Amino acid sequence: MKPPRFEYLAPASLAEALAVLAEHGDAAKVLAGGQSLVPLLNFRLVRPAYLVDLNDIPGLAYIRQDNGRVVIGALTRQRALETSSMVRERVPLLADAMPQIGHVQIRNRGTIGGSLAHADPAAELPAVVAALDGELVVRGAGGERVLRAEEFFVAYLTTALDPTELLVEVRLPVVPPRTGTAFLEVSRRHGDFALVGVAASLTLDDAGICTRCAIALTAVGPAPVVAREAARRLVGVRPTIDVLEDVGRLAAADLRPDGDLHASSQYRRHVAGVLTRRALARALERAR
Ligand SMILES: Cc1cc2nc3c(=O)[nH]c(=O)nc-3n(C[C@H](O)[C@H](O)[C@H](O)COP(=O)(O)OP(=O)(O)OC[C@H]3O[C@@H](n4cnc5c(N)ncnc54)[C@H](O)[C@@H]3O)c2cc1C
Numbered sequence: 001m002k003p004p005r006f007e008y009l010a011p012a013s014l015a016e017a018l019a020v021l022a023e024h025g026d027a028a029k030v031l032a033g034g035q036s037l038v039p040l041l042n043f044r045l046v047r048p049a050y051l052v053d054l055n056d057i058p059g060l061a062y063i064r065q066d067n068g069r070v071v072i073g074a075l076t077r078q079r080a081l082e083t084s085s086m087v088r089e090r091v092p093l094l095a096d097a098m099p100q101i102g103h104v105q106i107r108n109r110g111t112i113g114g115s116l117a118h119a120d121p122a123a124e125l126p127a128v129v130a131a132l133d134g135e136l137v138v139r140g141a142g143g144e145r146v147l148r149a150e151e152f153f154v155a156y157l158t159t160a161l162d163p164t165e166l167l168v169e170v171r172l173p174v175v176p177p178r179t180g181t182a183f184l185e186v187s188r189r190h191g192d193f194a195l196v197g198v199a200a201s202l203t204l205d206d207a208g209i210c211t212r213c214a215i216a217l218t219a220v221g222p223a224p225v226v227a228r229e230a231a232r233r234l235v236g237v238r239p240t241i242d243v244l245e246d247v248g249r250l251a252a253a254d255l256r257p258d259g260d261l262h263a264s265s266q267y268r269r270h271v272a273g274v275l276t277r278r279a280l281a282r283a284l285e286r287a288r
Helices: 012-029 036-041 078-082 087-089 090-100 104-109 112-118 124-131 228-234 241-253 265-287
Strands: 007-009 028-031 049-053 063-066 069-073 135-142 143-148 154-157 167-174 180-186 196-204 210-218
Touching: 012 028, 012 049, 012 135, 012 167, 028 036, 049 210, 069 087, 078 090, 078 104, 078 112, 087 090, 090 124, 090 180, 090 196, 104 124, 112 124, 112 167, 124 167, 124 180, 124 196, 124 210, 180 265, 196 265, 210 228, 210 265, 228 241, 241 265
Parallel strands: 007 049, 028 049
Antiparallel strands: 063 069, 069 167, 135 143, 135 167, 180 196, 196 210
């Protein structure tokens, strides 16, 4: 398949890219790693009049530590995150999720910004950002907005991004002491999108009591699902197998995932509970 005709634009600065988007709005589509957009073009599921390539813009790919956060430029390749020692040490949940995204060839080109802006309901990165309560920095010709995951992810393949805006940066908090995190998923084959995925984080105090817990699930709804009530069940108690079991049950109870050819709704809900328990057990081991 070949893409429909489009005019190719390669702005050399962020300001130029934003001006192009402001001018063309809905008629333009931005290209980052192309790992989702190019198949959509080739299947003619999207037909932009203008393709705005971000790859010539300097300064959009970086991983830095800043004020208790790791800040990541939107054009940072997924593989760069996977191999970053700063990410491994400071945001281990992100490091854990990276190898589960497609295959290495895809991660060599795919970007963090592209994955978040694409907002596939089975993608790993939206759940990671939601679990960590990260910030998404969005810029348009009129200025900048900083959004939380709940504000950014709206529905299937839909975000709060206006067609004239770009996601420019992702900010994730550095992991606090005595915190363990884990990302687990079940997929049909390695490299496939998740049938269910769970991002979990928990913090212990010196006595081994859980002081903070966050759980976010992917592939069980139109956007990442934050299991707040389930996470609250852990806070203030010593995590035991029974408690973790209970948290898994609570996390699964409210889910109403769609079923499809690969997994029924009931199966997805069951796996979500089991994976939540296992992810928390792994996070607990790491926190200790
Ligand atoms: C075989 C295969 C398997 C895959 N498996 C997985 C998987 O298991 N898990 C997973 O999460 N992903 C998977 N992917 C998708 C991959 O992670 C993509 O890299 C990612 O979804 C899109 O990132 P990209 O940089 O390639 O974006 P592109 O494909 O270039 O763009 C994707 C969309 O985001 C928009 N966009 C890109 N950057 C920005 C920005 N900075 N601001 C605003 N909008 C922007 C584009 O306009 C487009 O609409 C797979 C892809 C393939 C081909």
